[in-house]
Amino acid sequence: MGRPLRVILENTTYHIFARFINYEKFLGGKTYKEIMYQIIQYTKKKHNFQLNAYEMLDDHYHFIIKTLKNGDISRIMHMINNRFAKAVNKILNRRGPVFNERYGSKVIDHAKNPIKYFLSLLWYMAYNSVRKGYVDNPRAYAYSSIKHYLQENYEGKVKITLHEIFLSLSDNFSERLEVLLAMEKEYKEVLSRSC
Numbered sequence: 740m741g742r743p744l745r746v747i748l749e750n751t752t753y754h755i756f757a758r759f760i761n762y763e764k765f766l767g768g769k770t771y772k773e774i775m776y777q778i779i780q781y782t783k784k785k786h787n788f789q790l791n792a793y794e795m796l797d798d799h800y801h802f803i804i805k806t807l808k809n810g811d812i813s814r815i816m817h818m819i820n821n822r823f824a825k826a827v828n829k830i831l832n833r834r835g836p837v838f839n840e841r842y843g844s845k846v847i848d849h850a851k852n853p854i855k856y857f858l859s860l861l862w863y864m865a866y867n868s869v870r871k872g873y874v875d876n877p878r879a880y881a882y883s884s885i886k887h888y889l890q891e892n893y894e895g896k897v898k899i900t901l902h903e904i905f906l907s908l909s910d911n912f913s914e915r916l917e918v919l920l921a922m923e924k925e926y927k928e929v930l931s932r933s934c
Contacts, residue, residue, distance in 0.1 A: 746846050749810045752791065752853075752902065754860055755802040757820065757842040764797035765827050765837055772882050775800070776897050778822045786815045789900040794864035795882040796871055801864045803847070803857075805902065816842050847904075857904045858919060861888060862926040888919055 759765045766772055772795050779790060787810040792803035806812055824837035850856035865877035865885040874880045878889065887893045888905060891912045908915040 745813060745844060746849075747811055747813055748846070749787075749806050749808055751810075751812075752803065752805045752847040752857070752904075753812055754845045754847055755804055755812075755816060755842055756799065756844075758799040758839040760836050760839045762798045762839075763837075765823075766795050766800060766882075767797040770830075771827070774826050775819075775823055778819055778826070779897060781822070782815060782818045785818065786810060788812075788815050789902075790897065791900055791902040792861055792864060792884045792887075793882075793897065793899070794867050794880075794884070796867055796873075801867070803860065803864075803902065805900075812844060816844075854904055854908075855922075857902065858922040859926055861885060861919070862923050866926070866930065889916065 766775065775795060779793075782788075783790065787807040789805040789807065790802065791805055792801075794801045804812065804815065806815070820838060820842060827837050828834060847853055847857050847860070862877075862885075865880070865883055868874050868877055868880035868883060877883060877885055884895065884897070884899050887895060887899050887901065905915060905919070908918045
């Protein structure tokens with residue numbers, strides 16, 4: 740049985756995730772994360788999409804990407820992953836695959852409750868750094884976009900676009916933040932029950 744066809748739609752929000760082969764830490768260290776940042780910025784100049792959130796861990800990453808008019812998630816991710824793999828192989832003087840398998844993608848807009856899915860996904864991504872033992876609080880992790888959603892007008896290293904789902908919660912930042920923090924509390928309760 741072949742792989743399922745990827746859903747390719749414009750004006751669509753995707754949760755994208757990819758692991759490195761053999762759990763190699765190809766995003767370990769500041770240099771490789773900076774390279775990924777540069778590749779994302781370069782890709783944004785070539786393809787029509789928004790980066791709405793990211794979490795870069797040593798052995799895998801998560802992105803939330805919204806394709807725009809004529810945006811094609813396959814072309815976007817091919818450029819990002821291909822350029823990153825070439826950079827890693829060149830720096831490490833190695834050959835062969837960098838990624839464990841093709842990247843995973845889920846369409847957030849097709850979820851039963853896209854708002855809840857999106858908000859809980861922000862926390863799932865952010866708490867990866869805690870589960871991995873990098874930090875005790877996801878707000879302290881440098882390679883995450885969660886602070887963009889927690890601090891009004893936050894400017895990090897990578898420019899993201901706050902997603903329309905978050906912006907639609909209220910015209911008031913404090914009220915949006917209140918909803919997001921309530922979702923964090925709910926996420927932490929679920930997390931504590933599963934441990």
